[in-house]
Amino acid sequence: MKMSKGQIGRRLLGFMVAGVALVAGGVASAEMGQPAPWEYKLQESATEVMDYITWFHSWLLGTITVITLFVLALLIIVVVKFNAKANPVPSRTTHNTLIEVAWTLIPVLILVAIAVPSFRLLFLELDIPKADLTIKATGKQWYWSYAYPDNGKFEFDSLMAADKQPRLLGVDNEMVVPVNKVVRVQTTGADVIHSFAVPAFGIKIDAIPGRLNETWFKSTKTGMFYGQCSELCGKDHAFMPIAVRVVSDQEFAAWVETAKKKFAANPASSFASAGAAAQ
Numbered sequence: 001m002k003m004s005k006g007q008i009g010r011r012l013l014g015f016m017v018a019g020v021a022l023v024a025g026g027v028a029s030a031e032m033g034q035p036a037p038w039e040y041k042l043q044e045s046a047t048e049v050m051d052y053i054t055w056f057h058s059w060l061l062g063t064i065t066v067i068t069l070f071v072l073a074l075l076i077i078v079v080v081k082f083n084a085k086a087n088p089v090p091s092r093t094t095h096n097t098l099i100e101v102a103w104t105l106i107p108v109l110i111l112v113a114i115a116v117p118s119f120r121l122l123f124l125e126l127d128i129p130k131a132d133l134t135i136k137a138t139g140k141q142w143y144w145s146y147a148y149p150d151n152g153k154f155e156f157d158s159l160m161a162a163d164k165q166p167r168l169l170g171v172d173n174e175m176v177v178p179v180n181k182v183v184r185v186q187t188t189g190a191d192v193i194h195s196f197a198v199p200a201f202g203i204k205i206d207a208i209p210g211r212l213n214e215t216w217f218k219s220t221k222t223g224m225f226y227g228q229c230s231e232l233c234g235k236d237h238a239f240m241p242i243a244v245r246v247v248s249d250q251e252f253a254a255w256v257e258t259a260k261k262k263f264a265a266n267p268a269s270s271f272a273s274a275g276a277a278a279q
């Protein structure tokens, strides 16, 4: 069956409309703080750091797209205009000062335009502001323990809850933090290297035995935010999610009071019993 030009055009238009609808639908149904089906973008940001990461990602994507199209255009010109058939007598031109200066200077300027925001972002991530509270996250095989040294020194385990939604991300005891407060997260590993990562906050930091790493986030939104251990750490690596509930100051204060009582009776497992607790 042969299609006329009009039919092809209509069919293409149909595909485009369907594609746009799919993308728009996917974005509309995406819930903050967790992955969405068919998601191809970064998760929606909830911190200044993630805003910056998202912007930097778009900036780099735009830059490499322009460079790639430019190189492609040059290649096409060379192939079409200067092949042996179209151009049987090649020019013997060699040097051209203007072009040589341009192709040295322009890439340098592009690299500077990438390096400056890159270093600013690195500084924003690594220069930890004065923290409102500190949480120590210990990676264990295969779950996390959270300690609140500033809020009554309690510590508890956070294990994946098989019956909870979102699937593979829901946990029994969530990490709870106040909104718009600088939270310093210190990470360490009790057994092997784990990695504490929450995409919506733009944080990912290794949890290494015998070492204390630190990072920070200040969530500007309340709600549930999910992450996962991001270092291959053993057979249940895929089943040690990170669930952070961001709440108001009052809700946080109330949670601290209940948590102090609840986890005094049922504290985090020690390293020796860590394996048993995960079963």
Ligand SMILES: [Cu+2]
Binding pocket: 139, 140, 142, 193, 194, 195, 229, 230, 231, 232, 233, 237, 240
């Ligand atoms: Cu792990």
